[in-house]
Structures are given as structure tokens and as C-alpha cells.
Amino acid sequence: MPGAQAAKKESDRRTLVVGRGISVQGTIQDAERLVVEGTVESSLINASELQIAQGGVFKGEVEVEDAELAGTIDGTLTVRGSLTIRATGRLLGKAKCRRLKVEDGGQITGQLEMITTPAASDAPAAQSAAE
Numbered sequence: 227m228p229g230a231q232a233a234k235k236e237s238d239r240r241t242l243v244v245g246r247g248i249s250v251q252g253t254i255q256d257a258e259r260l261v262v263e264g265t266v267e268s269s270l271i272n273a274s275e276l277q278i279a280q281g282g283v284f285k286g287e288v289e290v291e292d293a294e295l296a297g298t299i300d301g302t303l304t305v306r307g308s309l310t311i312r313a314t315g316r317l318l319g320k321a322k323c324r325r326l327k328v329e330d331g332g333q334i335t336g337q338l339e340m341i342t343t344p345a346a347s348d349a350p351a352a353q354s355a356a357e
Contacts, residue, residue: 239274246281260290262297276303280314293323295332306341 242257244250248264259275260266262282269286276290282297289304295315302320303309309323313331321334324341328334 244282260288278315280312 239258241259243261263279276293278297280296287302296312300318305323308325311332
């Protein structure tokens, strides 16, 4: 069935929740969704979705499909899809994203770069149009 993977329920996704008051250091692998309510320090994380709750802190480097920040990220963030910074969110360091939404009160300190190349799923359509 085409699109069955994309239609996967959120509850079926491999989710790691780092709760309030918990601190995690190291490498996180195979998590499709990472929810940070406490503190995470990592050299590199690849996931589909990153959610940093209010009061949550992520330090390090992360590459995701979509991200929502209500807490703080300090490091390097690459978002291949949408980056949403909530009113309580703070982005420190370097970030690259394709789409950006910042609520009133959200903070960005550092370098922000927009990804303007076509997404991998858009590439065949763009290539066939060029022929």
C-alpha cells in the first residue's frame, strides 16, 4: 500500500522521551522521535522529529526532518522540513532549515541558513521538468 509508511500512527513511532530532571549524554540511535523535557548532550542524532519542551535543553548536533522548540537548543541543528520556535523557545548556535516559523517571543541567537535546494522527494519532479 503506497504511503502506508508515511501514514504510520504517531504512537507506532519509536519515541524516546527524556523527562524533566533527567540528563542524558552520548549517542542516541534509532529513535524516530525525540522528546526532550530534561537535558540531552549528544554529538550527533538523526531522527525524524525533535521536540524540545519548555524547560528542556539540547546541547550538541542534531539532524531531523521536523523540529519544534519550546525549550533551548545550543549547538548545530539541521531541519530538512519545518522548524517551529515557540514563544518560550531559544535557538543558540547554527541552524539550517527549509521552512521556519517563529512565534512572538521566540529567540534566535547565532547563524540561521535557509535550505533552498529541492527536497529529495522533489528532486525527480524538478529533474523531469528540466529535461
